[in-house]
Amino acid sequence: MEQTNITKLISKYLKKWPLFAIGLVVCLAAVFLYLRYKAETQYEITSTLLVKNQDTGQGSVKSQNIKDLGLIKSNTNVEDEIGILRSTGLMEKVITDRSLNINYYIEGKVRDVEIYGEDVPIEILVDETATDLIYDLPIYIKFINDTEYELETTVKNESYKTQHTYGDLVTAPFGTFTINAKEASKYEDNGKPLYFTILDTDRVIGTFLQNLSIDLINLDGNLLSIRFLSINKKKGEDLVAGLIETYVEEMIKYENELAENTIKMIDNRLKLLSGEIEGVEKSVEKFKTSNDPTNVTDNAGLYIAQANDYKKLISDYQTEINVINSIEMYLQQGNPDTPIPASLSANDPSLTGMIDQYNETLLQKGQMAQSASSANPIIVNLDRTLNDLGKAIVENVRSAKNRLLIAQRNQQSNANKYQAQIAKVPSMERQLVDISRDKSTKEGLYLYLLQKREEEVLSLAAPVSSTRIVSLPKAGNFPVSPNKTAMYLGGLLIGLFLPFSLIYTKDLLNNKITSIENLSNLISAPILGEIARSKDGGLIATKGYSRTPSAELFRLLCFNLEYLKKTNKNQTLLITSTVQGEGKTFIASNLAITLASNGERVIVLSFDLRMPQLMKTFGLSDTPGLTDFIVQKDLTISDIIQKHSTIDNLSLIGAGTEVNQVGRLMLSERIELLINQLKKDFDRIIIDTPPIGVISDAFALNAYIDGTIYVVRKNVTKSEHAKTIESIHKNGKLRNTMVLLNDTNAAQTYGYGPKIND
Template sequence: MENNINKAHMDKINMRKEITKYLKKWPWFILCIIICGAAGYTYLRYTTPQYLAKTQIILKDDSSKNSESVIFKDLGIMSTAGTKSIENDLGILRSRRLMNEVVRSLNLYIQYYIEGEFNDIELYENVPFSIHVMGFDENLLKQNGGGRFEVWRSSNKIYKIKNLQTGRIKEEEPGNTIDLGFAQIIIRPRENNRDYEGKTIVQFSEINKIAANYRNKINFTQADENSLLIGIELTDPVKEKARDILDQLIMEFNRSAIEDKNLIAGNTFDFINERLAIINEELDSVETGKKIFKQQNQLTDIHAESQMFIQNASDYNKKRQEIGTQLELSNAMLEYISSNSDGNLLPSNLGLSEGGVNDQIDEYNSLILDRNRLLAGSSEKNPMVIKLNSQIDQIKANVVQSLNRARSNLLISQEDIQRQASSIGSKIYSVPTKELQYRGIERQQSIKETLYLFLLQKREENSLAMAITEPKAKIVDRAYFSDYPISPNSRSVYMGTFILGLFIPFSLIYITGLLDNKIRKRVDIESMASNIPLVGEIPKMKQKLKLIKSNDRSVLAEAFRILTTNLQYLLITKKNKNSGITFLVTSTIKGEGKTFTSINLSITLANTSKKVLLIGGDLRNSKLQPFVINKSQKLGLCDYLADDTLTLDCLIQKSSLNAHLDILLSGNYPPNPYELLKTEKMGVLIEYMQKDYDYIVIDTAPSLLVADTFLLTKFADIVLYIVKAGFTDKELLEFPQRAKEQEKFSKIAFILNHVSKAHLGYGNNYGYGYGEAKERSWSKGYKSTVFDI
């Protein structure tokens, strides 16, 4: 339980630290938000707005059983025009052919612009003149690479047309035909813009390209999968144009559906007229024969004795008439099918008693219409066309087979009726032959009259079907548009730029943190080298750092006071309390502030009235020469170790920094510094100095570069290992840790140097620079020496 609480507490602290890391960079966030906001404003200012136009329609289902469709089915004129599913209707609405018709009807291939400050502004309803196209050749337009003209009206009311590609200018009066090469046009001024003399750019484009552009922009929505309610949307910079395109699209769709319906009715009308002409001739022939027969045989009425037999035979005659009519229709249909090409529609609803044949004919006609629509925008090699051709051939074969089967059944029925009629005929055998012949003539006349009247009725019904032009799509809402643009959306743009303004600095800070391999704050050391204590943090100054002076209340002085205090806690376990304390100052590489730390640490200790000796232990690079009083004296440690005649009393010098601070310079550069430091004389020197001084501070060489430092660690009570913030790589912390594990450093502590104000302590949240004395231009006293770390 306690572990969970500690973990939650640590997570909270880590989260707070992460947030604080970004909050410290708040000026960057504000700057990026301002820049991104300005970019968003510029985008909104100069981007062409897009407007949305909408409309709604209901596609009528041909298979629906509403009252209107039932009435037409009873009349035998149930139309099979149009598609059988909502997907097919949507396919027609999306078709290239239909959109091409819309472009032609609205002259959308002619666009009008006026020059704007940054972009051309398209005109639609407020064009200052009208252009009537008398002839238009797309091929020539394509060869010319398009047609772009500048049109304006001069002071004498003459129109000037400048070809922007060639620079040629034509002048014509309003109403005259103008030859543009690919088109002949007539320009007339509009009533409300007769005096307008500004320049207008007229752009002629290919119809297919304009149609393809709007096809891609139109969006169709369906309430649900089975709904016939279709929403159509179109976005365009000119909202009035988008509205007109949607209205024209629905108009063209309805016109196409009506044309398909009238095409079937027209073919049926032609077929009925042909049959009526043939039946009329046959009926005239029968009536003429009847008249001649009656004249030759002087017949006026049927004998009474034949009435009874004829009455019995009348039922059979009626059946023979019905069968004869059906045979005539079947033969006529078979003859029509055999004499017409595969691409023609078949007459429907002629009254065939075989119901399956009528359904097959309806299906055949529907497939013919679907194939013709596909062929309007593709070729015979289209897989859908090939598939439809296969289905058409199969259904046609089924129709022929069904008609032949129906005709065979009718012939069988006719033979059966003949056999039954023979039994009646035997009873009227005594009836005179002339009477029988007369009845035969009347039967022929009745069959022809029945068929003739039937075809007349069908022709009227078909004419009625042609007269009724019911639209395929019922308009629920006419096209309308919003007065506010949908794109660009200012709210979305500003929200996006705001998020982008936050994301850019956030990502840069985050990526910089991931790629940063430098030690920057105490947490970096504590997390990577927790087995070595951190006893002090030396702040980074705004300018070059000054050395500490007496009664100094600066942040730098306070940092070294805290350092010396922390060192006291590490020295509690020191065995010999009477000898001086030895600090060895080193680092991993050069430039991390060893000498700077050694001098200021020595000054801080000396300010407590303790005797302090600062030894230049780096025999390869002497840096303490500027801080002694006698700068001409250059002998030091190296000379003492190499020359037995020299004594320490003549080598140790008073410093110019503090009266309690003495300095032993490193001396002249030796050829063998490692061998000198390895001698026993070095141990004797340290032991002797520990009796005379309270503190001994040894400024040594970088421990990673040379082995000199490891020879001196055995004399040190504490090894102060300098790490420079923003300079030392994190991976270099492995070196002092390995050295401690190998017992090369008996007692080691880190000092973090050059720490920025933001990273000092725990993020400078607890009174950075508390009690710091402000520098004044008239301050007197010790003139601090500037030292570059």
């Protein structure tokens, strides 16, 4: 089903192929004419520039060291440099220096051609401060001879024509300027008019900046890609070259100004440093005079050696004191019969001798005690000697101890004196070092600034920019705009889209029934089929066997009537529509002819009593007719029946004499009498009624009919009328309602079978 719908959708648009063909031809022709006579061919000029990301300045003053001193606080940022290159001030200088706000043209038949550079024979200097300057005014120039020329233009609807000499100041109503002849020019006067226009510089700046793009080639690098779109290759190359040249010049100018300011700053700083260095030197002189720091420094080693000697003597004295203390403690705490240990010896010879004597006496006592008793006079005498020696040793120890302590204190006093001399040395040395360091720092800075000053002076003599041109401006061989392929493709798409959108919009806004599918989606009543549009809009051939699409479809309609009938005999058929003009009379007439040609006895009744058209279609009279039969009781059925003269088996009854109050006639019992009699005499009765959307006469005949053919005309019947059809079908207001689509395309409908919506 989906594939069928897509096929029908495509088929619907394919049937409109002439519209698509016209759209394609018109759009492609428009693209061709635009490219040929209107579009401006643009070329891309490219260049590569290296901007070093380093401190601004030329000499070594731009190094990090001098920057750290606080003398210079500026650096180069690539994004900032892009902003400078795209600045209006820089572009204005480029345009002004090269007079790029003046365009020269050679007039052509279709479009004028811009010339530039060597192709221009003149040079114009414009006073842009003049208040009467008129922009975009074509000013024609004619060369009279090698020294004279003629200007011609129209200012405020008045012709202006004057003759001048090259180099003269021209004061005209449209501006003040000077025209000079170029010595080297490739211009050839071929008779075509040459003119120039002066453009507003601000507008030119905006246009050029719009066509200029500057981007980083690599986010981690400093290479800039410069691209510019220009109609003239040479002009574009000159503009980009001028932009780079002006940028470099401005940078060198800025760096020179920075160097000059740096030199002035260094000079001021050198003056201050000279005074500071002189003050430091006086401080050194005063310090050395008052403190004599040289002798203190030289004797510092001697003081330390003497102090160390005294400390050693103090230590030796302390050792002897400790030995004497040990002897004294031993004698006080030891056993009198135990000799004094030899390790407790002192440096005092007399004390040592007493100790040795004490030990020998004690030894003799021990030897005598082995053979004699303690009461032995010799032993008693030895005890007395030992006692005296012990007391003498103790006295000697105490005396030696006091003597050593006095000597130790004296040595400590001497050591303290030398230590005091040593303590003075660091303070004096520190003061001297601080003064010397201050002097050395200021002298170093002084010498450093002198060096930097010389470097800046040298940098002014040989200015060098940190910017490097990697590739010179160069125009591409082929234009980048307009893109012919893209434009032709766009024209092709638009040529297809416009007809498509027109058809789609028309269908979207169309509130009429347009196809059998459209009709089937709106109603559930059975659809008999379609009838193709008739060329003459009248009857199909009344003689012979017609092979026209309309005739074939009416034959198919007869078949569908039998196929869709719901009674044993679909004898009486009522044909109606919603509004006038939908073709119900056309359907009734041709259906009757088709049935009659099939051998059926057919009669057609013109029950459209208010606006009858049936009899006119067959060229017959409406009287006597139905109204006459209803009103005149003595009139018989045979009196109103008219047999067709050329179509066998076809009879007709006209509407009759026009009367008022037709609605009352539709309720007459004479109608039932008429229908019943006709059913006996004819095989098929076809009733042409007025549209039910305007008049309800057709509903009065519902009791006499077997089926209803409801005529819907393509692109005439509104979609909202389908609600009326659906109501009639569901509520049974007209028996066996079947819908027929009229006035379709023959190629589309020929051979279609019935479609049933149950």
